[in-house]
Amino acid sequence: MDGRITDLGGGYTARRIPLETYRDACARLEGRIFGGNSVYAFGRAARPPVPLGETFTWGLFAGDELVGWSHAEQRDERTVDMADTGLLPEHQGRGLYTRLLPTLLGTFRAAGYALVTSRHRATNNAVLVPKLRAGFFIQGLNLYEGGLNVTLALALDGPYRDAMHARSGFRAATAEAARRLRWPEAVPPGPVPVPSALPLPPGTGPDLDLGGGYVLRPVEYETYWHLYAVLEAAAYESVSLEWPHPAERADLDAPSYTWLIGHAGEVVGWQYSRQWNARTAYMVNTALLPAHRGAGVYSRLLPAVLEALRTEGYDLVRSHHHATNAAVLVPKLRAGFRVQGLEVSDHGVMAVLLFSYGELYREYMDVRSGLTLPRGEVARRLGMAGDTGT
CATH class of the missing domain: 3.40.630.30 (Gcn5-related N-acetyltransferase (GNAT))
Known part of the structure; x- marks a missing residue:
């Protein structure tokens, strides 16, 4: 020994x-x-x-x-x-x-x-x-x-x-990984030039100071979408399925919430959320340009977005992330999100996370996972005549 x-x-x-x-x-x-x-x-x-x-x-x-x-x-x-x-x-x-x-x-x-x-x-x-x-x-x-x-x-x-x-779709298969997967090797993309001088456009409300010279600015959906289309290729290394035809159905007309992340008067990222159902908001898309990662901006952005969605009346917030993207999963879990599942989408193998504003539902998730025993209000809400004690 x-x-x-x-x-x-x-x-x-x-x-x-x-x-x-x-x-x-x-x-x-x-x-x-x-x-x-x-x-x-x-x-x-x-x-x-x-x-x-x-x-x-x-x-x-x-x-x-x-x-x-x-x-x-x-x-x-x-x-x-x-x-x-x-x-x-x-x-x-x-x-x-x-x-x-x-x-x-x-x-x-x-x-x-x-x-x-x-x-x-x-x-x-x-x-x-x-x-x-x-x-x-x-x-x-x-x-x-x-x-x-x-x-x-x-x-x-x-x-x-x-x-x-x-496998998760977070990055392309190259070199030895591609050989061992028996996949055709992806052609390594060249550096994507970031369009210069994209000024931060006017917002629909006051900026929120994220520290370190970063701000979170609410904007109209159309403003977000225009800048997303310009910067998307520079923000992501992930590999999504390219659909062979455009969608035949119109997208759902759900309430949406969009912000731009600014630094030194320029756009360096964004956050887009929308309603998922009557109780749940969905954090659809968050990105920072490569030069602005690793500075804790995402961790500081999360409380602001969660508070904004709470004031809209949601009980829950969900998000989907590549299963190997620990750089996002870790701050989400530290903020109180819980792992709820895995799904395969056109973006790859995605971890499904869920955040609850209410203590009751957080306790309920712990009961479902087996981390805790049903007690008090959770036991009563689950129709149990008694509980395991306090």
Whole structure:
């Protein structure tokens, strides 16, 4: 057993522990950690467990006290699965999981694995966010005995990551990724010239200061659409299906909400939302030109758009994003959106996200995912005579 100690800061450390120590800790502590989750009780298993392959188990310590763990198991000749991570509630919310991840992934890479997988309840953003930031991609959803799970996968080699981007439609397949997919290689596009001097046009209301010299300006739909048509090619690398004919039906005449993002008096991006149904708004399209990414503008824009849609009377906001586009998925989840599904559209494989303004519906989503037990008002709204207590 590797005796090296990883300092996680704040008095916390991690080190490899025997499988038996992990199992003993589960027996003693999992009720305190996972007692609020909903898991179907199968009863006694009829078959013996599948033999374990290689295992990797760490204990998390506060001083000398074991306060959590991370356990991973070999799934096949290429894949290791991060099967179980637990941390006592009083030690959560301190960034320990994020700080431990590089050590775990480095160990898996050194052991020769190509893929790392994990599964988490679909509304457990506290774990999904650090995983996506570490390079994991959403691979699917499944309904199992514990609720609704999101399956994540991390590629430890570059070509597989590139292939997943191509699968989702986020980027074109080129070079080694195209060869391994047995796809014709996409012709690498040349740099798209950004039209110069596109002045920020007059708005329909006051600007909102986004900081760093950026503003969000409400505009008429026609103004947005004209600038979108001019700048679209410069804003996106994604690959969408090119329809062979124009749509034969008129688009729905739903209320729409459009903004331009300005910097130094020029247009550098946009946001377009519209009504989805009587309760739901749909954030259709947000983009920043490449030179203005990575400055946190999207994260600062989100609260303003959500507040504007709330004042229009919506209960929910949905959005669709390429499943491998962590640069957008992470700020959306941090803002309170939840993963609700995957769909294949003409833009590719898209993750469906949903945001609720009301606490009741947020609690409802946690119940559906199995992250929490039905209690109080949620239980009553679901027609349950009692609940699991408070």
